[in-house]
Amino acid sequence: MQNALHEAQTIVLLGGTSEIGRAIVEQLVTPATRTLVLACRRPDEANPDEFARDGLNVVTTYFDAAATDTHDPFVRGLAADHGDLDVVVVAFGQLGDQADFDADPQAAAEVVHVNYTGAVTACLATAAQMRRQGHGHITVLSSVAGERARASNYVYGSSKAGIDAFAQGLGDALQGTGVRVTVVRPGFVHSKMTRGMKSAPFATTPRVVGELTAEAMRKGKHTVWTPGILRYVFMTLRHVPRPIFRRLPLG
Amino acid sequence: MGARDQLESHRAELTGFGLTNPSGAVVVDIDDEVAATAIKDLPARGGIARGLGRSYGDPAQNGGGHVLRLAPGSIVVDEQACTATVGAGVSLDDVLRVIVPRGFFVPVTPGTRYVTIGGAVASDIHGKNHHLDGSFGNHVTNIRMMLADTTVVDVGPDDDPELFWATVGGMGLTGLMLEVTFRLLPIETSRISVDTYRLDSLDDVMTEMVASESDFRYSVAWLDLLATGRRVGRGVLTNGAHAVTDQLDPAASNDPLGYAADQIAVMPPLVPPHGVINKLTVKAFNEMWFRKAPRQRTGELQSIPTYFHPLDLVGNWNRVYGAEGFVQYQFHVPDDAVDTMVSIIHRLAAAQLPIFMTVLKRFGPGNPAPLSFPQSGWQLAVDIGVAHRRIGTLLGEFDRMVLAVGGRHYLAKDASMSAETFRRGYPRLAEWQAVRERVDPAGVWASDQSRRLGLT
Numbered sequence: 001m002q003n004a005l006h007e008a009q010t011i012v013l014l015g016g017t018s019e020i021g022r023a024i025v026e027q028l029v030t031p032a033t034r035t036l037v038l039a040c041r042r043p044d045e046a047n048p049d050e051f052a053r054d055g056l057n058v059v060t061t062y063f064d065a066a067a068t069d070t071h072d073p074f075v076r077g078l079a080a081d082h083g084d085l086d087v088v089v090v091a092f093g094q095l096g097d098q099a100d101f102d103a104d105p106q107a108a109a110e111v112v113h114v115n116y117t118g119a120v121t122a123c124l125a126t127a128a129q130m131r132r133q134g135h136g137h138i139t140v141l142s143s144v145a146g147e148r149a150r151a152s153n154y155v156y157g158s159s160k161a162g163i164d165a166f167a168q169g170l171g172d173a174l175q176g177t178g179v180r181v182t183v184v185r186p187g188f189v190h191s192k193m194t195r196g197m198k199s200a201p202f203a204t205t206p207r208v209v210g211e212l213t214a215e216a217m218r219k220g221k222h223t224v225w226t227p228g229i230l231r232y233v234f235m236t237l238r239h240v241p242r243p244i245f246r247r248l249p250l251g
Numbered sequence: 252m253g254a255r256d257q258l259e260s261h262r263a264e265l266t267g268f269g270l271t272n273p274s275g276a277v278v279v280d281i282d283d284e285v286a287a288t289a290i291k292d293l294p295a296r297g298g299i300a301r302g303l304g305r306s307y308g309d310p311a312q313n314g315g316g317h318v319l320r321l322a323p324g325s326i327v328v329d330e331q332a333c334t335a336t337v338g339a340g341v342s343l344d345d346v347l348r349v350i351v352p353r354g355f356f357v358p359v360t361p362g363t364r365y366v367t368i369g370g371a372v373a374s375d376i377h378g379k380n381h382h383l384d385g386s387f388g389n390h391v392t393n394i395r396m397m398l399a400d401t402t403v404v405d406v407g408p409d410d411d412p413e414l415f416w417a418t419v420g421g422m423g424l425t426g427l428m429l430e431v432t433f434r435l436l437p438i439e440t441s442r443i444s445v446d447t448y449r450l451d452s453l454d455d456v457m458t459e460m461v462a463s464e465s466d467f468r469y470s471v472a473w474l475d476l477l478a479t480g481r482r483v484g485r486g487v488l489t490n491g492a493h494a495v496t497d498q499l500d501p502a503a504s505n506d507p508l509g510y511a512a513d514q515i516a517v518m519p520p521l522v523p524p525h526g527v528i529n530k531l532t533v534k535a536f537n538e539m540w541f542r543k544a545p546r547q548r549t550g551e552l553q554s555i556p557t558y559f560h561p562l563d564l565v566g567n568w569n570r571v572y573g574a575e576g577f578v579q580y581q582f583h584v585p586d587d588a589v590d591t592m593v594s595i596i597h598r599l600a601a602a603q604l605p606i607f608m609t610v611l612k613r614f615g616p617g618n619p620a621p622l623s624f625p626q627s628g629w630q631l632a633v634d635i636g637v638a639h640r641r642i643g644t645l646l647g648e649f650d651r652m653v654l655a656v657g658g659r660h661y662l663a664k665d666a667s668m669s670a671e672t673f674r675r676g677y678p679r680l681a682e683w684q685a686v687r688e689r690v691d692p693a694g695v696w697a698s699d700q701s702r703r704l705g706l707t
Binding site: 055176 | 262263264269271272273274275276296308309313314315316574575576578637642643646647666667668669671699702703
């Protein structure tokens with residue numbers, strides 16, 4: 001059970017090696033936090049020491065976002081082991097390379113499966129657990145790439161568009177149950193996922209995304225754009241005619 | 252009459268009075284008749300009774316479980332024995348409307364009359380007379396309660412005292428209280444004779460409180476935490492006693508026990524998202540509140556609502572802090588740790604938070620209840636909006652200071668302490684848990700607070 005100051009006792013990061021996910025968790029861990037679970041496909045790379053502090057139990061565990069049939073038992077297992085889950089951050093995702101997708105459609109299917117289908121089952125399994133406990137906060141990493149698909153990464157963008165729409169609907173469906181959903185829409189973030197890529201306008205860092213997300217969660221906001229100015233940038237971009245949109249230098 | 256088959260219930264998201272940290276539960280409306288059915292019907296996450304929701308944090312919430320709301324029930328006054336037997340769901344407001352005109356007062360009242368008798372026992376509430384009269388549990392002679400196995404028992408200070416004292420201050424976690432018998436205080440009039448002192452420094456306030464405490468049944472001080480320099484903690488001390496007939500003027504003498512308690516205003520349902528509390532509004536309020544108090548005035552006659560329940564004049568005043576809500580940080584330190592109290596007050600003032608509700612009080616000796624809050628010494632209560640970042644860090648430091656001198660925090664106000672802070676503040680927890688284990692081995696009674704603090 002989190003307390004009145006939004007200090008969670010139990011935090012779960014699905015996508016335990018995600019830089020943005022870890023930056024969010026970094027902001028959520030307080031002296032009230034008892035358990036932090038870093039769940040990912042390669043738990044030996046999750047580096048729990050980075051979060052080590054007195055009184056905090058950091059657990060690394062195997063979780064495969066693509067194995068959708070394992071998600072419900074996985075979440076139930078977490079609750080059985082650690083009690084109520086106060087915050088679950090759904091941060092796993094793959095960017096992929098559009099050129100590879102063009103050559104191998106199956107590669108695109110894998111990315112879409114993880115980013116969309118896997119996130120749907122992980123969120124639904126988490127939502128079911130949080131309904132059972134009557135409280136909790138699910139934070140879902142979307143992307144501005146889902147706001148309007150671009151030629152350079154439309155497979156990734158469309159998967160994020162799907163999970164973004166899903167998470168909004170989930171948040172509305174959970175209204176009145178004690179469970180909150182916050183959708184995070186970062187712009188270009190300098191991280192290992194984007195290493196070597198050309199930076200886009202209003203690029204930011206995982207730390208800034210983490211701070212803004214934690215603040216939005218405290219305030220119970222449904223949506224957070226990081227940086228905040230992107231809300232207004234995309235308000236405009238959404239209405240730009242396609243012939244012009246596809247010529248814009250958006251990375 | 253047999254128990255009804257169908258229970259009235261609905262799903263709801265509940266918070267405490269501080270409006271923080273909601274959780275979803277099934278709210279079941281019950282009365283004595285269907286209580287057993289409701290208990291048999293409890294899901295794995297159990298149930299907790301909820302009165303008027305005046306605890307500030309999460310003790311009357313039970314996410315994923317049931318929240319039982321008991322219908323008010325009756326008020327029976329025994330004038331010979333000077334006691335009242337009252338349904339656990341009845342409010343102090345309703346009790347006062349019945350007993351004041353008959354020449355009685357409740358033995359203890361908190362700063363609001365919108366609490367139920369069940370809640371008063373579960374929190375072992377205290378009032379402005381704690382230094383002389385102790386807390387509510389001191390005046391209870393019998394509790395009729397339904398246990399987890401649906402048996403109904405009567406317990407009192409001489410009748411299963413372990414269960415009685417575990418229920419006093421037990422936050423509703425030992426069973427469902429149905430009816431409570433408590434002693435009444437005979438009064439000649441419904442007026443309070445109040446002495447008011449405006450004092451320019453914290454030192455003056457504390458010195459005067461100690462000097463006058465044996466002379467007055469009621470005593471409390473309001474502090475201004477936005478004053479600066481040597482005026483930090485300046486305040487207004489109000490000492491009170493029940494007025495006797497001779498003190499009334501001729502007009503009032505015609506109706507010495509007249510009692511009217513009404514709200515004069517209600518906070519609108521929509522307040523700005525960030526509330527109306529900020530440093531400027533509060534600084535102005537504090538200055539006004541301080542200045543309006545007379546330097547010294549004795550024997551002023553005030554009504555019961557004016558003296559005891561000033562905040563009840565404005566309905567839903569808890570909304571002033573905005574949608575994010577607020578916490579009330581309330582703690583006790585023993586007499587020999589007065590330096591810690593002074594130090595915390597100064598650090599609160601240095602933080603310059605917009606705090607207008609700051610109440611300092613003396614406590615007398617505690618009672619035998621293992622989880623009862625009051626013990627001899629000083630207690631302070633401050634309201635803080637949770638929108639202010641980093642208050643977690645500040646309160647965490649205060650927690651450590653309070654624990655280091657053997658102090659503790661009040662469960663009815665708690666919304667943010669850690670399980671560790673709770674355990675250290677209540678060293679008799681194991682004794683309480685042993686009683687609970689006896690009457691509720693399956694852990695039927697549970698709340699968000701009990702899970703957060705590892706109470707059960």
